[in-house]
Amino acid sequence: MEKYNVKQILALESYGETITVEGWVKTKRGSKNVAFIALNDGSTINNIQIVVDFEIIDASLLDDVHTGASLKITGELLKSEGKNQTVEIKASEVIIYGKANPDEFPIQPKRHTLEFLREHAHLRFRTNLFGAITRVRHAMIFAIHDFFNQKGFCNVHTPIITGSDAEGAGEMFRVTTLPLDIPPKTENGTIDFSEDFFGKETNLTVSGQLEAELAALALSKVYTFGPTFRAENSNTSRHLAEFWMVEPEVAFADINENMDLAEELLKYCVKYAMEKCSDDIDFLDSRFSNEQKGKPQNERSELGLKEQMNFVLENDFVRLSYTDAIEILRNSKPNKKKKFNYIIEGWGADLQSEHERYLVEKHFKKPVILIDYPKEIKSFYMKQNDDGKTVRAMDILFPGIGEIVGGSQREENYEKLKTRMGEMNIPQEEMWWYLETRKFGTVPHSGFGLGFERLLLFVTGMGNIRDVIPFPRTPKNAEF
Ligand code: 4AD
Ligand code: MG
Numbered sequence: 001m002e003k004y005n006v007k008q009i010l011a012l013e014s015y016g017e018t019i020t021v022e023g024w025v026k027t028k029r030g031s032k033n034v035a036f037i038a039l040n041d042g043s044t045i046n047n048i049q050i051v052v053d054f055e056i057i058d059a060s061l062l063d064d065v066h067t068g069a070s071l072k073i074t075g076e077l078l079k080s081e082g083k084n085q086t087v088e089i090k091a092s093e094v095i096i097y098g099k100a101n102p103d104e105f106p107i108q109p110k111r112h113t114l115e116f117l118r119e120h121a122h123l124r125f126r127t128n129l130f131g132a133i134t135r136v137r138h139a140m141i142f143a144i145h146d147f148f149n150q151k152g153f154c155n156v157h158t159p160i161i162t163g164s165d166a167e168g169a170g171e172m173f174r175v176t177t178l179p180l181d182i183p184p185k186t187e188n189g190t191i192d193f194s195e196d197f198f199g200k201e202t203n204l205t206v207s208g209q210l211e212a213e214l215a216a217l218a219l220s221k222v223y224t225f226g227p228t229f230r231a232e233n234s235n236t237s238r239h240l241a242e243f244w245m246v247e248p249e250v251a252f253a254d255i256n257e258n259m260d261l262a263e264e265l266l267k268y269c270v271k272y273a274m275e276k277c278s279d280d281i282d283f284l285d286s287r288f289s290n291e292q293k294g295k296p297q298n299e300r301s302e303l304g305l306k307e308q309m310n311f312v313l314e315n316d317f318v319r320l321s322y323t324d325a326i327e328i329l330r331n332s333k334p335n336k337k338k339k340f341n342y343i344i345e346g347w348g349a350d351l352q353s354e355h356e357r358y359l360v361e362k363h364f365k366k367p368v369i370l371i372d373y374p375k376e377i378k379s380f381y382m383k384q385n386d387d388g389k390t391v392r393a394m395d396i397l398f399p400g401i402g403e404i405v406g407g408s409q410r411e412e413n414y415e416k417l418k419t420r421m422g423e424m425n426i427p428q429e430e431m432w433w434y435l436e437t438r439k440f441g442t443v444p445h446s447g448f449g450l451g452f453e454r455l456l457l458f459v460t461g462m463g464n465i466r467d468v469i470p471f472p473r474t475p476k477n478a479e480f
Pocket of ligand 2: 403
């Protein structure tokens, strides 16, 4: 006998066929003579209805079947008369794999808060919402590899343990096997890392970019897609200590080609989600609308989830210099009325998420790509513009999110890069290998990093980044 998953069964038309299905009970309802079980196995957001006729199955068998129980059902596929489904299964055999005592099982068929579900992350996959998010997350992983593969990019695995701070931001998690209570010391009293596992200081990577650049300077078009770790203590709805980043790196490409690539990638992913995950996106879209109703008027999103997605697909992203953005922000209402938490006084200010979202949601009402930032607020590797003040950075800002992509054209000139590293106290001896690529066959090249969970915030309409990764890692939280 053929074994089908629920998604396959819902598409069958072979009425009368005897089939088997396995899954978890979503709900059970019924009367004296018959019970209806909604069964789900995670293959789709939709359930298969199981009809249990007590003339065929002993009614007492279902006494222990409640939401969350796992079952194996064999029965006949029937055309359904119910209005929410096309087929149902009339059970001839019901096998209980595992019960779920309703007095103890936390995931009952009612509305749970997202906070409650985070505390039950081991079971939240069982909800419709986290089933949908998990499937969309999978689809987005697949879409990203598909996109780059079609374009002839080579995927490279960059190291997770590194000896360098790629962003120069110093927000790293140390990796060590030294005993914390009695670490070996050098003669002048500092910790002797030569005794450590790798014979030097190491940490978890904050970005695969620097190594991706090495590969791009031979394979021309590469990308990494891996876990990234940042020990920044920002307990926000957009930051994780462990997140996934997509980082393409392209030789012979300038900032404009970089922007084109990023815009195309984002549109590809959004389109892919709408086309390949339509059931889940429909579900998330109605959830999003319900969420909005509970918010105060001024915090409500003007567009629904699918409307937002279409909006991104249909519009060219606005491309604008940092300098122009500062002018817009300086003269904006919230700045003049001191509504921003950080008032923009003038050129040089670092943009906060409130400013990014103002540009996208209020001013342009379109995704925005900002370029040519002051070199002081950006990383050492960005290509310096001729004005001596700005670098060829690009950040992509999205509605509801703020920065979703950060990237740049890279400084390919050996002397300029070396000088900038000196100015920014980036240890040149440790980074000798990075500098050597500018000594041997250097070429103009560009790349960017897309925060994978931020992309997921956009396509799922979720408001908190902790809900788009199965097991979030945030300050003071590493349960599960
Ligand atoms: O802007 P960032 O720091 O850029 C880099 O790391 C570059 N090396 C990328 C490159 O050019 N190859 O990070 C890139 C993106 C951000 O735009 C944001 O979407 C995401 O990574 N991101 C985070 N996502 C979740 N939690 C955090 N703590 C994040 N920090 C950055
Ligand atoms: Mg950034």
